[in-house]
Amino acid sequence: MEVTARAPGKIILAGEHAVVHGYTAVASSIDLYTVFSIRLRSEDDDTVKLMLNDIGLDFSWSVRRIKEVLSHLGSPFSSTPTSCSLETIKSLATLVDEQSFPETKIGLASGVYAFLWLYTSILGFKPATVTVSSELPVGAGLGSSAAYCVSLSAALLALSDSVKLDVSQKGWSTFNETEAELVNKWAFEGEKIIHGRPSGVDNSVSTFGNVIKFKSGVMTRVNSNMPLRMLITNTKVGRDTKALVANVSARKSRHPDAMCSVLNAIEAISDEWSTIIQSHAVDDLYLSANEEKLGELMEMNQGLLLSMGVSHASIENVLQTSMKYKLASKLTGAGGGGCVLTLLPTHISGEVIDKLVEELGSFGFQSFTAGIGGKGVQISFDHSS
Ligand SMILES: Nc1ncnc2c1ncn2[C@@H]1O[C@H](COP(=O)(O)OP(=O)(O)O)[C@@H](O)[C@H]1O
Numbered sequence: 001m002e003v004t005a006r007a008p009g010k011i012i013l014a015g016e017h018a019v020v021h022g023y024t025a026v027a028s029s030i031d032l033y034t035v036f037s038i039r040l041r042s043e044d045d046d047t048v049k050l051m052l053n054d055i056g057l058d059f060s061w062s063v064r065r066i067k068e069v070l071s072h073l074g075s076p077f078s079s080t081p082t083s084c085s086l087e088t089i090k091s092l093a094t095l096v097d098e099q100s101f102p103e104t105k106i107g108l109a110s111g112v113y114a115f116l117w118l119y120t121s122i123l124g125f126k127p128a129t130v131t132v133s134s135e136l137p138v139g140a141g142l143g144s145s146a147a148y149c150v151s152l153s154a155a156l157l158a159l160s161d162s163v164k165l166d167v168s169q170k171g172w173s174t175f176n177e178t179e180a181e182l183v184n185k186w187a188f189e190g191e192k193i194i195h196g197r198p199s200g201v202d203n204s205v206s207t208f209g210n211v212i213k214f215k216s217g218v219m220t221r222v223n224s225n226m227p228l229r230m231l232i233t234n235t236k237v238g239r240d241t242k243a244l245v246a247n248v249s250a251r252k253s254r255h256p257d258a259m260c261s262v263l264n265a266i267e268a269i270s271d272e273w274s275t276i277i278q279s280h281a282v283d284d285l286y287l288s289a290n291e292e293k294l295g296e297l298m299e300m301n302q303g304l305l306l307s308m309g310v311s312h313a314s315i316e317n318v319l320q321t322s323m324k325y326k327l328a329s330k331l332t333g334a335g336g337g338g339c340v341l342t343l344l345p346t347h348i349s350g351e352v353i354d355k356l357v358e359e360l361g362s363f364g365f366q367s368f369t370a371g372i373g374g375k376g377v378q379i380s381f382d383h384s385s
Pocket residue numbers: 034052053054055107108109110111112132133134137138139140141142143144145146148194195239240241242333334
């Protein structure tokens with residue numbers, strides 16, 4: 001039997017970085033998914049094979065070798081999400097180094113550490129073939145790391161004793177609330193390995209879907225009543241969430257008072273975002289007034305992100321280009337490159353959007369739209385293999 005789990009990426013509508021420091025963010029899932037499939041091999045087949053299709057890397061470890069290096073961990077504890085210690089990260093690095101990880105892709109190694117940690121913690125030392133592929137750009141601010149950790153945790157838990165699913169079900173099915181909580185907690189442990197200090201907003205929205213508000217580790221569901229449309233522009237400038245989050249923390253310790261004001265202002269923006277999208281538009285006039293307010297909030301949030309040091313020339317380029325069409329934009333995710341959101345109000349014509357997309361394309365950027373606020377993690381079972 002093969003187990004497949006898929007988890008969505010996300011956009012942060014307001015409050016990225018601030019949320020790492022305990023201030024509110026608002027985020028939504030998008031209908032682009034990362035998919036993990038796991039097929040257990042027979043017990044005498046001593047191999048764990050990992051195929052990372054998006055980055056073109058394959059790994060193969062013997063179960064005996066994994067056991068040897070991680071023997072100090074003991075048996076799996078799938079029902080109790082546990083943090084990976086620094087000492088264990090070193091052991092995981094040994095396992096990855098033995099596979100001669102290409103130097104040019106070394107930034108991606110933490111994803112493999114997260115794989116090994118979640119795999120051995122949840123399933124123990126079972127031989128299997130694991131593949132992952134994603135519709136999300138990796139490392140571009142759309143939460144690929146969270147979708148990776150959530151879909152992996154979901155597939156592993158579906159094969160563990162901690163979750164009892166009806167494996168005869170056909171097509172995609174969802175987890176109950178308690179099971180989804182467990183998936184989310186494990187995914188957060190994986191995110192910690194990749195991000196250093198994640199807030200938990202990305203894995204929560206990827207697990208539970210829809211639109212959420214997130215503050216100090218607590219998630220609240222937001223009932224959005226607005227038809228939100230965003231153009232997502234990938235500047236294709238690579239960046240690393242872990243480094244950007246660390247830079248913001250360093251700036252906060254250098255200028256605690258100024259940064260406190262910036263973070264409070266961002267929280268006010270997030271709160272207003274969630275109030276506006278929850279309100280019912282009584283007519284078109286009310287809707288376009290609300291869209292205008294959201295556009296202003298995005299511009300203000302972007303200005304504050306610039307003051308935190310996480311904008312980039314490529315992001316400023318997208319902002320200026322969309323401004324020519326009187327459209328508001330902000331970076332989404334960690335910034336420093338990656339993706340930018342541009343609010344597409346309901347009144348805007350397809351022609352204008354096409355022109356904007358073309359102009360952004362002339363800089364080498366890639367723009368697309370995605371469905372906002374769909375389902376969270378889902379699972380399916382295939383008995384044919
Ligand atoms: N499909 C994938 N295949 C392999 N690694 C992935 C995949 N998706 C995410 N990752 C891991 O997540 C990291 C990117 O996470 P991050 O810097 O937080 O960016 P984002 O979450 O915005 O895409 C990569 O370096 C890699 O370790």
